[in-house]
Amino acid sequence: MISKILLVNPNTVKNPPVIPIGLEYLLTALEKEKVQVDVLDLCFATNPSEELNRKLEQNSYDFVGFSIRNVDSTLFFNNEFYLPAIKELVKCAREFGLKTIIGGSGFSAMPEEILDYMGADYGIIGPGEIALLKLLNMWQNNATEEKIIDGWQYGPDSNLVHIRGNLFDYPRYLSLEGITGFETQKGCTNECPYCVEAKTSVWFKNIPNIIKEIQNLVDMGYNHFHTCDCEFNINLKYSIEFLRQLVESKIPLKWTLYMKPYPYNEEFFRLLSESNAYLITLTVDSDERTQSLNNYSYDDLAKIIDYCNKYNIKLVIDALTGYPYELLESTIKMIEFFKENRPSSVGIGFYFRIFKNTELSKLISSDKNLQMRLSRSLAQNENFLEPIFYHHLEQNQLKSLFAGDDLFKIAGLTEGVNYQLDDVKDE
Ligand code: B12
Numbered sequence: 084m085i086s087k088i089l090l091v092n093p094n095t096v097k098n099p100p101v102i103p104i105g106l107e108y109l110l111t112a113l114e115k116e117k118v119q120v121d122v123l124d125l126c127f128a129t130n131p132s133e134e135l136n137r138k139l140e141q142n143s144y145d146f147v148g149f150s151i152r153n154v155d156s157t158l159f160f161n162n163e164f165y166l167p168a169i170k171e172l173v174k175c176a177r178e179f180g181l182k183t184i185i186g187g188s189g190f191s192a193m194p195e196e197i198l199d200y201m202g203a204d205y206g207i208i209g210p211g212e213i214a215l216l217k218l219l220n221m222w223q224n225n226a227t228e229e230k231i232i233d234g235w236q237y238g239p240d241s242n243l244v245h246i247r248g249n250l251f252d253y254p255r256y257l258s259l260e261g262i263t264g265f266e267t268q269k270g271c272t273n274e275c276p277y278c279v280e281a282k283t284s285v286w287f288k289n290i291p292n293i294i295k296e297i298q299n300l301v302d303m304g305y306n307h308f309h310t311c312d313c314e315f316n317i318n319l320k321y322s323i324e325f326l327r328q329l330v331e332s333k334i335p336l337k338w339t340l341y342m343k344p345y346p347y348n349e350e351f352f353r354l355l356s357e358s359n360a361y362l363i364t365l366t367v368d369s370d371e372r373t374q375s376l377n378n379y380s381y382d383d384l385a386k387i388i389d390y391c392n393k394y395n396i397k398l399v400i401d402a403l404t405g406y407p408y409e410l411l412e413s414t415i416k417m418i419e420f421f422k423e424n425r426p427s428s429v430g431i432g433f434y435f436r437i438f439k440n441t442e443l444s445k446l447i448s449s450d451k452n453l454q455m456r457l458s459r460s461l462a463q464n465e466n467f468l469e470p471i472f473y474h475h476l477e478q479n480q481l482k483s484l485f486a487g488d489d490l491f492k493i494a495g496l497t498e499g500v501n502y503q504l505d506d507v508k509d510e
Pocket residue numbers: 094095096097098099100101102104105106108109148149150151152153154155156157158184185186187188189191192206207209210211212215239261262263264265266278279280309310311312313314341499500501
């Protein structure tokens with residue numbers, strides 16, 4: 084394969100900054116097939132377009148690939164919309180006559196709309212390790228009929244051992260409270276009606292290869308990790324096996340994870356604790372229709388809180404409330420539940436970011452009553468790119484339900500993510 088590709092990280096969000104692990108994974112896959120790859124990290128750039136221009140003037144490439152991680156901050160308060168700045172960068176690469184490819188979790192949320200908005204040549208949905216190689220091969224053979232390739236068909240290539248930490252400035256990320264990530268799997272089987280990751284295919288990675296990847300990073304001095312799985316406990320048997328092997332490896336690290344309220348058991352929490360998982364962020368819906376779609380109830384939440392207490396793991400709840408037609412009683416029930424069964428902190432979101440291709444967007448599009456509760460009017464042929472939110476609860480209403488209990492926080496009113504909260508930071 085003779086193509087030369089520049090992979091660009093255009094993500095300049097710094098609260099916290101995120102090391103572009105997606106690009107690191109692509110690098111291993113491309114280098115294994117001897118594709119010539121170069122990277123440009125614009126996270127700390129003072130003028131991203133200028134830096135990209137300079138890079139393109141000084142080097143010659145066939146392709147420029149952009150990783151679109153976030154469409155926007157998904158928070159109503161202080162919302163930030165990231166696509167316009169990335170569009171400028173894609174335009175700059177096209178002005179050099181180069182083919183552009185976009186991918187990433189943000190892109191995968193609304194692929195057709197984003198490809199069109201960006202004016203890019205190609206897009207890859209979901210995992211890119213195998214799909215990008217396929218695309219480059221097809222291009223070389225003049226066989227690129229599709230503009231968008233679905234990487235979920237091919238998965239992430241679990242035979243790879245990712246050697247990371249060399250091409251991006253880890254020390255700079257970590258000095259600004261960034262954290263090193265690792266991924267054990269891709270996809271989610273749950274059915275949260277507002278989520279862009281709901282009902283995707285699930286791919287599990289080879290556990291010994293993940294452990295080698297983590298060991299290499301720890302050997303380089305990076306020992307504080309966050310999982311990059313949508314939710315760590317998609318499949319309990321696999322998660323427990325991963326935890327067993329991590330414990331056996333005796334790698335000195337500490338880590339934090341996202342998980343959903345089902346499935347779990349006591350062994351799972353015991354192993355989390357033994358492997359030095361110090362903080363869990365648990366995704367919770369107050370709406371019991373969504374709870375039952377995802378096989379859990381308040382009994383499970385109570386058990387999880389007990390296990391976290393027993394095994395000394397901090398627990399932060401990321402809760403959503405006020406889904407269309409959810410009653411106020413349901414919101415009150417959740418708040419009262421957490422007042423009684425206390426985790427370390429409960430972040431509450433009550434504005435739902437509407438993404439195309441979700442159950443929520445279909446519901447909103449077909450219901451005029453719900454359209455009265457949007458943060459802006461629906462456009463004709465609405466593409467949902469420009470941030471748009473549904474809500475029927477009010478901030479004051481929630482605050483009065485909190486009744487001064489500082490366990491509760493409204494999502495988006497303070498900067499940062501859960502591992503940065505003062506009351507959950509690991510000493
Ligand atoms: C872990 C995580 C975090 C951690 C990151 C820790 C760390 N150091 O890595 C923390 C808690 C810090 C975090 C913060 C935020 N996050 Co976050 N996060 C995730 C999560 C669960 C995993 C992301 C990840 O690393 N995946 C693993 C890597 C390997 O996958 P990947 O990046 O997708 O890359 C693959 C493919 O996309 C593709 N690919 C990627 N780039 C490219 C480029 C090309 C050219 C090609 C072809 C392919 C390709 O190939 C890669 C390899 O398979 C995702 C959900 C998800 N499952 O994606 C949300 C997610 C990305 N986060 C999200 C958001 C909103 C945020 C915040 C803005 C939250 C906030 N309001 O503060 C911040 C932003 C911080 C920042 N600087 O960007 C949203 C983005 C939504 C959207 N559509 O816009 C997601 C999708 C969650 C969601 N469902 O809403 N996050």
